[in-house]
Amino acid sequence: MEIRENVALKDWTWWKIGGPADYFCLPQSIEEVREAVRFAQTKKIPVTILGGGTNVLVSDLGVEGLVIAMKQLNACEVKEEGDRVTVVALAGTMKSELTKIYMKRKLAPALFLCGLPGDIGGGVVMNAGIGEKVAPREFTEITDWFEFIDLSKPELPLRRLNKDEAQWHYRHTDGWQPGIIVRAQVSWPNEADEQIPLKVREATKNRLARQPLELPSCGSTFKNPPGHHAGALIEKAGLKGYKVGGAQVSPKHANFIVNVGGATATDVQNIIEHVKTEVKKQFGVIFETEVKYLGRWSKEI
Ligand SMILES: Cc1cc2nc3c(=O)[nH]c(=O)nc-3n(C[C@H](O)[C@H](O)[C@H](O)COP(=O)(O)OP(=O)(O)OC[C@H]3O[C@@H](n4cnc5c(N)ncnc54)[C@H](O)[C@@H]3O)c2cc1C
Structure with missing residues (x-):
């Protein structure tokens, strides 16, 4: 199995955002996953796992150590x-x-x-x-x-x-x-x-109408707090369409942050912080992110 250095992760995330992995590999068997972990242990570097990359925000500074992408471990x-x-x-x-x-x-x-x-x-x-x-x-x-x-x-x-x-x-x-x-x-x-089949067709039609699936995102950014819908609270806070750099709170679905072109992880992070602050200030509700942060972040998240 090839272990490559300095691999851009934005090509491996749904959001099309993220700096490089120090090391990156694509195991094709469970034994190759083990081999990858042993490589990291020998080098004393951390291991990060990437599935389909649909629920992760990868730092602009990239990911320290080895990223094991699971895409080719498929059957x-x-x-x-x-x-x-x-x-x-x-x-x-x-x-x-x-x-x-x-x-x-x-x-x-x-x-x-x-x-x-x-x-x-x-x-x-x-x-x-x-x-x-x-x-x-x-x-x-x-x-x-x-x-x-x-x-x-x-x-x-x-x-x-x-x-x-x-x-x-x-x-x-x-x-x-x-x-x-x-x-x-x-x-x-x-x-x-x-x-x-009919129900699946209807559900797909509904999703297409409600969600901005034409733009890169991570799906729902925040978990629904007990008794609330995160999207509804963000909309009520007047934040639909709120933009930082190339990232925007989707005008179509407020719990989606979309990459409208050239968004950085910092842009997304700034939107997340702003949304959390406003929702807490206006409604006293504390948001927890559903999206997972990967890589080097300068402050505690
Ligand atoms: C357009 C869109 C719509 C979405 N709609 C929904 C929805 O309706 N419901 C919903 O629940 N989610 C939704 N999501 C979020 C996402 O698709 C799910 O959470 C999905 O299950 C994540 O899978 P993934 O393979 O992409 O994981 P990743 O995003 O690659 O990883 C998620 C986390 O799991 C860890 N991880 C991944 N694989 C492994 C592994 N094999 N072993 C150990 N750790 C691992 C990663 O390190 C990371 O912390 C949506 C996302 C998008 C982009």
Whole structure:
């Protein structure tokens, strides 16, 4: 496996933002992920994982150490076992592959997965899902188990966590850190619903109408605070369209910060800080970011 130096990460993030990784590699097997970690351990440098890059803000100053991008660790196997359809997938398999599998069989998970970019590992890490009241609507509901390389042990063992052994929260999963998720099994009852293709088409149409999918973003920037919709509060605070450099609070959906051209991570960070301050000042609500910060940041975030 080639480990390259000084690789621009903006080409690897959905937002098209971010400085270089000191070192960068694309493992194609679980053993190559281990090899990459050992390389970092030998050099005494930190490791950062990049899934589909759809929920990360990479610093303009880049990322120290080794970035392991999961994109080429992708393959999946579908089995129809008893009354369930089971998929075992390597972490870098795109969620869209899962959507295709469920769409073909007209199964309900296609409905929440159809709007989710990124890979399956990122889906487990973030417990990705949608707000609409459909079942299933989050990764926790379809995941049977996932495997991770345990970074706390020198021999870097592969460990499996059954769904109930992990702690699943709103847009966050615990119980596997420090680790690298490398494989997961998801399953769902094999009960075709003839309405699924139509519902998926409608959901896609709604998303296109409501979200600025034509511009680079990270999706929702902030988590919805209990009892509130982050987007509605930002809009009420008068911040729709608020711009810093090449970054803007989307006039279409206030919880999206879009790159309208040449945005830097600092532009986005300045918008995030301003939005947090205004929402706290006007409504007393404290926002928590859903997006993950990667790399070198000069101040605590
Ligand atoms: C247009 C758009 C719409 C979106 N809509 C939604 C939505 O409706 N619902 C929703 O939940 N999210 C949404 N998102 C956010 C995002 O797609 C999800 O959070 C997604 O699951 C992230 O997956 P990823 O592979 O891109 O992860 P990344 O963004 O690459 O990584 C996310 C975090 O996980 C870590 N990580 C990634 N893979 C691994 C791994 N294998 N092992 C250990 N750590 C890892 C990274 O270091 C990072 O901290 C949207 C994003 C965009 C751009």
